[in-house]
Amino acid sequence: MECQGKGVRRDNGDLGRRLRPELCPMGILSLLSRFVTLINSAQSAGDLESALVQICIELGFQYFALTHHVDILRAGARAIRLHNYPNRWADYYDSRALGVSDPVHRMSHTTRVGFQWSIIPDRIPLTRNDKLMLSLGRDQGIGDGFTIPANVPGEARGSVSFVNATGRPLPVDMLPVAELIGGFAFEAARRIWGVRSLNVNPPPSLTDRQRDCVLWAGRGKGDWEISRILDVSEETVTRHITHGCGRYGVNKRALLFIRTLADGTLTLEDFLPG
Amino acid sequence: MECQGKGVRRDNGDLGRRLRPELCPMGILSLLSRFVTLINSAQSAGDLESALVQICIELGFQYFALTHHVDILRAGARAIRLHNYPNRWADYYDSRALGVSDPVHRMSHTTRVGFQWSIIPDRIPLTRNDKLMLSLGRDQGIGDGFTIPANVPGEARGSVSFVNATGRPLPVDMLPVAELIGGFAFEAARRIWGVRSLNVNPPPSLTDRQRDCVLWAGRGKGDWEISRILDVSEETVTRHITHGCGRYGVNKRALLFIRTLADGTLTLEDFLPG
DNA sequence: GCTGATATACCACTTTTCTGGAATATCCGT
DNA sequence: ACGGATATTCCAGAAAAGTGGTATATCAGC
Numbered sequence: 225m226e227c228q229g230k231g232v233r234r235d236n237g238d239l240g241r242r243l244r245p246e247l248c249p250m251g252i253l254s255l256l257s258r259f260v261t262l263i264n265s266a267q268s269a270g271d272l273e274s275a276l277v278q279i280c281i282e283l284g285f286q287y288f289a290l291t292h293h294v295d296i297l298r299a300g301a302r303a304i305r306l307h308n309y310p311n312r313w314a315d316y317y318d319s320r321a322l323g324v325s326d327p328v329h330r331m332s333h334t335t336r337v338g339f340q341w342s343i344i345p346d347r348i349p350l351t352r353n354d355k356l357m358l359s360l361g362r363d364q365g366i367g368d369g370f371t372i373p374a375n376v377p378g379e380a381r382g383s384v385s386f387v388n389a390t391g392r393p394l395p396v397d398m399l400p401v402a403e404l405i406g407g408f409a410f411e412a413a414r415r416i417w418g419v420r421s422l423n424v425n426p427p428p429s430l431t432d433r434q435r436d437c438v439l440w441a442g443r444g445k446g447d448w449e450i451s452r453i454l455d456v457s458e459e460t461v462t463r464h465i466t467h468g469c470g471r472y473g474v475n476k477r478a479l480l481f482i483r484t485l486a487d488g489t490l491t492l493e494d495f496l497p498g
Numbered sequence: 499m500e501c502q503g504k505g506v507r508r509d510n511g512d513l514g515r516r517l518r519p520e521l522c523p524m525g526i527l528s529l530l531s532r533f534v535t536l537i538n539s540a541q542s543a544g545d546l547e548s549a550l551v552q553i554c555i556e557l558g559f560q561y562f563a564l565t566h567h568v569d570i571l572r573a574g575a576r577a578i579r580l581h582n583y584p585n586r587w588a589d590y591y592d593s594r595a596l597g598v599s600d601p602v603h604r605m606s607h608t609t610r611v612g613f614q615w616s617i618i619p620d621r622i623p624l625t626r627n628d629k630l631m632l633s634l635g636r637d638q639g640i641g642d643g644f645t646i647p648a649n650v651p652g653e654a655r656g657s658v659s660f661v662n663a664t665g666r667p668l669p670v671d672m673l674p675v676a677e678l679i680g681g682f683a684f685e686a687a688r689r690i691w692g693v694r695s696l697n698v699n700p701p702p703s704l705t706d707r708q709r710d711c712v713l714w715a716g717r718g719k720g721d722w723e724i725s726r727i728l729d730v731s732e733e734t735v736t737r738h739i740t741h742g743c744g745r746y747g748v749n750k751r752a753l754l755f756i757r758t759l760a761d762g763t764l765t766l767e768d769f770l771p772g
Numbered sequence: 773g774c775t776g777a778t779a780t781a782c783c784a785c786t787t788t789t790c791t792g793g794a795a796t797a798t799c800c801g802t
Numbered sequence: 803a804c805g806g807a808t809a810t811t812c813c814a815g816a817a818a819a820g821t822g823g824t825a826t827a828t829c830a831g832c
Contacts, residue, residue, distance in 0.1 A: 252527065253526065256674065302767055303767075333650070333651045333652070334650065335650065335685060335688075336648050336649070336650055336681050336684050336685050336688070337681045337682055337685045373650075374610050375610075375649045375650065375651050376607070376608065376609065376610055376647075376649060377607045377649050377655055377759075377760075378607075378759045378760075378765060378766045379765050379766055379767065380762075380765045380767060381651055381762060400530065400678055403678060403681070404674055404677060404678060407610050407611045407677070408611055410610050411609060411610045411611045414609075414610070419766075419767065420608060420766065420770075422770070427623060428623075429623035429624075429625070430623070430625065431625065431626075431777085431778060431779080432625045432626055432627045432778090432779095433778075433779060433780090434778095434779095435625055439599075441752070442752065442753075442756060444748060444749065444750055444753050446817085446818065446819095447818075447819080448818095456779080456780065456781085457780075457781060457782080459780090459781060459782060459783085460779075460780055460781060460782095462818095462819075462820085463779090463780080463781085464779085464780095465819090466819085466820065466821080469820090474718060475718065475820075475821095476718055476788090476819085476820085477752060477819075477820090478715070478716065478751065478752035478755055479716075479718050481752055481755060481756060482716060482755060482759075482766065482769045482770070485756075485759065485766065486766050486769075486770055487622065487623065488604050488605060488607065488608040488621065488622035488623070489604070489622065489623050490599075490604070491567070491603065491604050491607040491655070492607070492655065492756065492759060492760045493567045493568065493603070493607070493654065493655050494599060495753075495756045495760075496756070496757075496760055626778095705807085705808060705809080706808090706809095707808080707809060707810090708808095708809095720787090720788070720789095721788080721789080722788095730809085730810070730811085731810080731811060731812085733810090733811060733812060733813085734809080734810055734811060734812095736788095736789075736790085737809090737810080737811080738809085738810095739789090740789090740790070740791080743790090749790075749791095750789085750790085750818090751789075751790090
C-alpha cells in the first residue's frame with residue numbers, strides 16, 4: 225500500500241480494523257484455500273478466466289482484470305490478459321492503448337503491495353488525460369478498485385485488479401484475500417502462457433566458470449579484462465563463453481545473457497552496477 | 499510459485515490442504531492484523547527489525563531476511579537490509595557478495611509469489627558452487643525457508659525470507675500469512691528508507707527506430723540482417739544501436755539489452771523465440 | 773582404475789562490432 | 803516559420819568476438 229516514502233501517512237494501518245472477526249470462523253480461510261485450488265488447477269486461459277469470474281463475485285467485486293501493461297492490439301496473444309469488463313470499455317481502452325499509460329498501472333509500478341484506486345491521486349501526479357480517462361470509466365460503470373501489482377524482472381509489467389461498479393463500496397474485509405489471490409492468479413497466468421519457457425529439454429546449464437565469465441562479460445568487461453579478474457588466460461575466457469553459447473544453442477554472447485536471464489541462471493541484479 | 503511453464507506440476511495446489519481449519523477461529527486473522535499494525539507503525543529501521551523479529555517467532559520461524567539483492571558492502575546504507583541471521587553466516591555471505599548470485603534470490607527473480615526453498619533445484623539450474631553455498635548454510639544452521647519476492651520496476655530487486663534452522667520443518671499453515679506480511683514488510687522498508695525519493699534522475703529512453711534495432715539485435719540478428727528487415731542500410735542500423743548505447747552510457751550493445759530489460763523498455767518476451 | 777565432465781591453454785583465420793567525424797531530410801510543437 | 807529531436811546515410815581503421823581444431827590436468831562418480 226505504501227509507495228513514496230516521504231512520510232506520507234500509511235493507509236494500511238487500519239487493515240487490523242478492516243478484518244471483521246465475525247467473518248472469521250472458517251469463512252475467509254476456506255474461501256482462500258478454495259480459490260487457490262481453483263486457480264492452480266486451471267490448465268488454460270479459459271479455466272483461469274472462469275475461476276476469476278467466480279472468485280471476483282464471491283469476494284464482493286464485479287469486475288476483474290489480470291493483465292500485462294502493454295499495447296494489447298500490438299502485443300497479440302503473447303501478452304497476458306483476462307478480464308470481464310464491459311466490451312465497450314475494453315474496446316475503447318485497447319484502441320487507445322491505454323494499457324501502457326493507465327494511471328492505475330503507473331501506480332502499480334511504484335509499490336509492491338495492493339492499493340485502492342482512491343489513493344492514487346495522492347501518490348502519483350495525474351495528467352488531464354488521466355482524469356478524463358478515469359471519469360470516462362466511471363461513466364461506464366467502472367467505480368473504485370483494488371489493484372495488486374505483479375512485476376517480475378525482465379518481463380512485461382502486470383497487475384491484477386478487482387473492481388466495483390460506480391458507487392458501490394469496496395469489500396474492505398476481503399482485500400487481504402484479494403491481495404493473495406491476485407498474486408497467485410498472475411502466477412498461474414504466467415504458467416499457462418509459458419512466459420519464460422525456453423522449450424528445450426533438458427534445459428541447458430552452465431558450469432561455475434562459464435557462469436563467472438558470462439557474468440563479467442554481462443557487466444561490460446572484455447575477455448582480456450575478465451582473464452585478469454579470474455586470473456586465467458584470455459583464450460580460456462573466450463572458450464568458456466563460446467562453450468556457454470554452445471549449450472544454449474546461440475551464436476552470440478549477447479544472446480547468452482538473455483537466455484541465462486530467462487531461465488534464472490543469472491539475474492539483472494548480477495549485471496547491473498550498484 | 500510457478501515459473502517455467504512447461505507443464506511443471508504446481509506446488510501450490512495444496513495450499514488448500516495446508517490451511518488447518520483448527521487454527522482459524524480468530525487465530526490467523528488476529529495474528530495478521532496485529533502484524534500489519536506492527537509493521538505499519540514502524541518509523542525506523544530499528545522499529546521494523548523489532549517487529550520482524552517478533553513476527554518471525556510467532557509465525558514459527560527462526561530467521562528472517564528482508565533485503566535488496568545487491569552487494570551490501572558496496573551499496574552501503576542506501577540498500578535495504580534487515581536480518582537476524584547468525585553473524586558468522588552474514589559476514590561470510592557479505593564478504594563474498596553472495597547477495598547477487600544467491601540461488602534463492604535468482605529464483606525470486608523468476609516468479610511473483612512466495613516459494614519454499616526446497617523447490618528451487620526443480621526450477622532454476624544450480625551450479626556446483628550454488629550447491630556448496632546451500633550446504634554451507636545448512637552446516638551453519640540455515641535450513642529450509644520461504645521467500646517472498648519483492649520487485650518494483652526501476653528499483654533494486656529484493657525479497658523477504660522466513661527461515662528455519664536445519665532440520666526443523668516450515669510452518670506450512672503460516673505461509674499465506676508470511677506471504678502477505680513479507681509484502682507489507684518490504685513496502686514498509688521502502689517507506690522508511692525513502693527508496694522512491696532517491697530515484698531522481700530521468701531514465702534514458704530510446705527512439706522508436708533505436709528500439710526496433712535493439713529488439714532485432716537481441717533476437718540474434720546481425721546488423722546486415724536487421725537492415726533487410728527494416729529496409730534501411732546496414733550502417734544506419736549500426737548507428738541506431740550505438741546511439742542507443744550512448745543514451746544508456748554503455749559501450750557494448752549486449753549491455754544495451756540488459757539495460758532495456760532492466761528498465762522495462764523491452765522484455766524477455768521480446769527477445770525470446772516463439 | 774576407468775570414464776566423463778570440467779578447467780585450463782594455444783593458434784590461425786573470419787566476421788562483427790566499436791569508434792569518430794559528418795551530412796541531409798523529416799516531423800513535431802511553439 | 804523556426805528550432806530541436808529524430809531518422810537516415812557514408813567512410814575507414816581499430817578492437818572484439820566468433821570459428822574450428824587440439825591438448826593437458828583435475829576431480830567426481832561408477
